[in-house]
Amino acid sequence: MSHPVVIVEYDPKWPTLYEEEKRRLLDAIGHKAVAIEHIGSTAVPGLGAKPIVDIMMGVADASEADECVPLLQNVGYTDVTPEPGQLDWYYCLGRTFRRDNIRIENFHLHLVRYGSDHWKKHLLFRDFLRAHPSAAERYYALKRAMAAKHGADRTAYTEAKTSFIESIIAQASRMTKQASP
Secondary structure (H helix, E strand, O other), X not given: OOOXXXXXXXXXXXXXXXXXXXXXXXHHHOOOOOEEEEEOHHHOOOOOEOOOEEEXXXXXXXXXXXXXXXXXXXXXXXXXXXXXXXXXXXXXXXXXXXXXXXXEEEEEEEEEEOOOHHHHHHHHHHHHHHHOHHHHHHHHHHHHHHHHHHOOOHHHHHHHHHHHHHHHHHHHHHHHHHHOO
8 A cells, every 4th residue: 555645844854864875885895886965855955855864875787786685685775665667776675763663763775777768857956946945946846736636545646746857857957058168
């Protein structure tokens, strides 16, 4: 059963949780990682989000990602979702801490090919929202509205945000190209 989409106010602990989890990941599979980034809404100061810290780890290729999965399972990552048919996105893994049956922290780790279009788009989106608070506010309003409308259907919620996300990535890409010599 899918959990409902719940959007919460920005939590200033999210960057610290990311840094702590990054250290755990580097201890477990740092030898496989080319780079690790905090992505998604929890990586944008002031932006409300689902209380899930998204992390993107860049690896060299699919075989490196495959080798990471059992190592990640050893440190508590479960809910391994292979991403078949995706050229650059190999896995999404989840890890949730519980204390006294109450969820404390939640992480999603995306294993992707470092430097791929998938990698670049996530960073363009995050960096644009960080640099343009008004765009982040519009995104937050959209997320709240779509959670209210599609809260029981995560797929519909995600799809309802797609055009906004794609427009921001296109705008950020144009700005990046204009800034390049």
